[in-house]
Amino acid sequence: MKNILVTGASGNIGxxxxxxxxxxxxxxxxxxRNIEKxxxxxxxxxxxxxxxxxxxxxxxxxFSGIDKLFxxxxxxxxxxxxxxxxxxxxxxxxxxxxxxxxVSGADSTSExxxxxxxxxxxEIVRNSHIAHVTINPVEFYQNYSNFYSxxxxxxxxxYLPQGKSVKSMIxxxxxxxxFAVVLTENGHEGKxxxxxxxxxxxxxxxxIFTKELGKPVEYxxxxxxxxxxxxxxxxxxxxxxxxxxxxxxxxKQGWMVAPHEDLFxxxxxxxxxxxxxxxxxxxxxx
Numbered sequence: 001m002k003n004i005l006v007t008g009a010s011g012n013i014g015x016x017x018x019x020x021x022x023x024x025x026x027x028x029x030x031x032x033r034n035i036e037k038x039x040x041x042x043x044x045x046x047x048x049x050x051x052x053x054x055x056x057x058x059x060x061x062x063f064s065g066i067d068k069l070f071x072x073x074x075x076x077x078x079x080x081x082x083x084x085x086x087x088x089x090x091x092x093x094x095x096x097x098x099x100x101x102x103v104s105g106a107d108s109t110s111e112x113x114x115x116x117x118x119x120x121x122x123e124i125v126r127n128s129h130i131a132h133v134t135i136n137p138v139e140f141y142q143n144y145s146n147f148y149s150x151x152x153x154x155x156x157x158x159y160l161p162q163g164k165s166v167k168s169m170i171x172x173x174x175x176x177x178x179f180a181v182v183l184t185e186n187g188h189e190g191k192x193x194x195x196x197x198x199x200x201x202x203x204x205x206x207x208i209f210t211k212e213l214g215k216p217v218e219y220x221x222x223x224x225x226x227x228x229x230x231x232x233x234x235x236x237x238x239x240x241x242x243x244x245x246x247x248x249x250x251x252k253q254g255w256m257v258a259p260h261e262d263l264f265x266x267x268x269x270x271x272x273x274x275x276x277x278x279x280x281x282x283x284x285x286x
Contacts, residue, residue, distance in 0.1 A: 007031040008072035016176035053082040063093035098132040113243035137195035138168040141277040161227040165254035168196035171272040178266040196258040197271035212278040
């Protein structure tokens with residue numbers, strides 16, 4: 001029976017990946033920074049274990065007995081040292097296969113902060129010589145519920161500096177489903193898959209909200225400086241603000257469009273549409 005560790009098990013993708021693996025003929029460890037806050041994740045074939053990049057002493061126990069690893073890299077300025085230490089520990093523990101969460105367009109030479117960080121992470125994994133697979137998702141539908149729901153709910157407005165260009169998007173559950181496939185089936189070693197479901201513009205997204213919520217929702221293309229000031233007002237770190245503004249600019253230029261074929265080939269079904277996402281999460285926006 002295979003033993004799989006899911007890091008970031010309380011996060012957007014990790015929590016859903018646990019559910020895709022639950023009840024299967026597998027032993028699953030859910031890697032968590034704080035077990036006390038996430039006890040409900042356990043049960044069935046899922047064991048809770050501490051995993052914290054800030055506490056490398058948690059690595060040894062988390063990796064013990066593990067065959068396959070789903071890993072979410074730490075997106076912080078000093079990420080390389082922390083991530084490299086985790087991969088070195090995984091190799092010493094005898095882990096044979098890594099499924100890594102990345103981003104669309106990951107490249108260690110990119111001028112985009114997040115794409116550069118993920119590209120550097122991929123180099124660390126490659127240099128470990130552990131068999132691996134990478135999935136590169138595009139923007140999550142859940143960004144609209146996690147970050148933009150207040151203005152949709154209270155004002156019927158979406159404020160973003162993204163222009164009206166097309167961008168590829170995906171539901172995080174479909175990303176998790178794709179990872180469940182590459183962790184439980186053979187033949188994915190050395191592969192890199194795009195994870196994109198459908199393409200939308202923000203005006204189209206506003207129309208979908210209007211239809212599914214039964215109330216008017218309008219997209220407002222705000223100036224970049226206004227978006228930067230709003231993030232500063234929420235005390236976000238300056239490096240993160242700069243990275244987000246780079247992403248907003250890329251979306252505005254229409255650079256964030258990815259092929260859809262990889263996702264369909266992995267999950268073997270039609271992925272969730274943005275309409276379905278809004279219907280399922282209507283309470284967050286009303």
